[in-house]
Amino acid sequence: MLDVLHVVSSQSDIVVRLAEYDSTMNFKVKKSFKGSLVKILSDVEEQTERLNDVKVIIDGNSFKRKERKSYPGASIREMVLNAFCHANYFIHSNIKIEFFPDKAKITSPGGIFNATMDDIMSGVQTYRNPRLVNVFDKLHLIENFGTGIPRTLQSYEGYGVKPEFRASENFFIVTLPNVNYSQNESINESINESGNESINDLGLGILRIIKENPGINAPSITSLLSEKDHAITLSRVKNEIGRNLERYIEHIGSNKTGGYYLKKKE
DSSP states (O other), X not given: OOXXXXXXXXXXXXXXXXXXXXXXSOEEEEEEEESOHHHHHHHHHHHHHHHSOEEEEEBTTTOOEEEEESSOTTHHHHHHHHHHHHOOTTSSOOEEEEEOSSEEXXXXXXXXXXXXXXXXXXXXXXXXXXXXXXXXXXXXSOOOSSOHHHHHHHHTTTSSOOOEEEEOSSEEEEEEEOTTTSOOSSXXXXXXXXXXXXXXXXXXXXXXXXXXXXTBOHHHHHHHHHTTXXXXXXXXXXXXXXXXXXTXXXXXXXXXXXXXXXXXXX
């Protein structure tokens, strides 16, 4: 049985390894955490949060900027906690957390304990290290309710990618896709590929109005925008359309009766 007093003390010989790689598998970050398992968990959580990059993207439905973490919700934390709580610390191996450009991979020694993959995917709890789980629970580090994997799956709903879970006799491996690497949700990809900095707030406002009012003309766009900002004029709207938005919108019809529409993706 795991000696909990030992593994949570500074004399613990447990090592957790963390790395980040570039696209050619060169190390960008390489760390080993030793000592008290509680201290290791704190250090690992801090490091994984730093590596969970935030990207500013444009939502193609609302044409508003929003921030999106590479690993959504509490997914990365939940899977790190899962590894710490359920690892087999008697196997001569380490918990390993790796960040690749397109994914994060968490490998923990010890396969599934007294359950099936279907069981744990549905939130069934089993305890390889019940005393350790109790300590983490007392320290309010975990909820101890078997919700880690279901919550992680829920975090990825709507992204078009999902976590993968693999188990062997001696290891449990979780792969979390980087949602900012594989943009599969309903995002206007042409806008994000060109760089969010190229479209200012006025441009986004114009795009949003055209999406909501297909065929609208420039004076009407100006009228709607000027309700919130009196400094917006027809010349500013036309200038913004001509300089920055021609890639995304098109004018259909005559100058007098026509209007603007969002271009369809090819």
